[in-house]
Amino acid sequence: MVFVLDVGNTNIVLGIYKDKELMVEWRLSTDYKKTSDEYMIEVSQLFNYSKIDVNEVSGVIISSVVPNIMYSLEHMVRKFFNKKPLVVGPGVKTGINIKYDNPKEVGADRIVNAVAAHEMYKSSLVIIDFGTATTFCAVGKNGDYIGGTICPGIKISSDALFQRAAKLPKVELVKPDTVICKNTVSSMQAGIIYGYIGQVDYIVTKIKQEMEAMGESCPIVVATGGLANLIAEGSTVIDKVVPYLTLEGLRIIYEKNKE
Template sequence: MILVIDVGNTNIVVGAMEDGHLKGSYRLTTQIPRTSDEYGITMIELLRQKSITPQDIEAVVISSVVPDIMYSLTNSIKKYFNKKPLIIGPGLKTGISIRTDNPREVGADRIVNSVASYELYGGPCMVIDFGTATTYDIVNEKGEFIAGITSPGMRICADALWRSAAQLPHIEIKKTKGILDSKNTITSMQTGLVYGYIGQVEYIVNKAKEEMNCPQLKIIATGGLAKVIQDGTNVIDHYDGLLTLKGLELIYQKNR
């Protein structure tokens, strides 16, 4: 059994994977400062809910876009699981080539998602990760990461409205029944945010297909808010909420 850990800007997702199957997953808040003991004890207690012990874990793989927490997190794995974690970064075998101006600046999460999309769904493909930022990453039929697009996430957009306009409230991100359902401040904001974002997704997807001359480009969506967008468009071919965790396990198998 593999412990896979995806450290994002908002959440840390911890999963126990075995042969491509998720045995349990848990979310921690990234922003809360924790010591190595707090990380270790928390993870052990969470795994215990699924009757998983540290002795059941044969390896640990970490993808992180938050360097500040890595010292405590890495030491917690060494101390409580007696394992040296495999950390996604340069030098690892991934099965894809990064064809960008500076491959080292491509985030670990984007590499992991690209590996999983290409391995599980085939290329050419685009993976859209609806997280703190929304990222669009393209892998061609040869398994080459050829482009990555970054835009503000939906929560960032919603928070910007709330913080910058004195009379606008903090809203739940949800799809309204339609454009004409905007009959009060909250539904007005929800409609503008979600339908506007659907428009962004459709334009970027269709523009990528046009520039690549590749109408068969597969579109895979992941991330916490992906379902909100998928329900309003037909350009997304697959939704995979476990894409990053699956990618971490795939990379471990390539490097064991």
């Protein structure tokens, strides 16, 4: 079994793979103040709750966009699993050719998503990851990471509206049936959700136009992340929603590097 960890700015998503099957998936809050022992206790409780024997874990792989948490996590892995984790970064084989001006600037999660989607579809791709930030990545049919766009995540946008406008309440991220609303809460929900759908559709349309000019015709648009389904319901451009795309990418990268 392989233990995979995707460390984001808000949550750490953890999973256990047996061969190519995702057996279980968990989430922890990202907290760089926690010690390796605190993380070890949390991970141990998850393993016990799911009745998984830690001794059956043959390897561990981590991708992270939060550098200051890595010491605690790597130390936890060494202590709890008695293994050195594979950390996605320079020198790790991915099969993706990064065309960024500075390849080191590309977030590990974006590369991992590209690996998974390329393996799944073998096509030109636009990958959208709805996380703390929303990332749009253009990937060529031959596995070239062409580039992309980063914008504030939908929760960041919602929180900013609540924090900066004195009379506006904090609202649940639910899509109203109409855009013309009769109360403040629904009006905010409509503006946030439908406005974000419009942003996604416009950015993806522009990316597809630029990709097609490069010879990357008819890219498949793949969405992942916690709010992917909510946005995909109203979007006209999203073709596929893959909830655990990043975890799948981590499994694939581990297989490429396990020797």
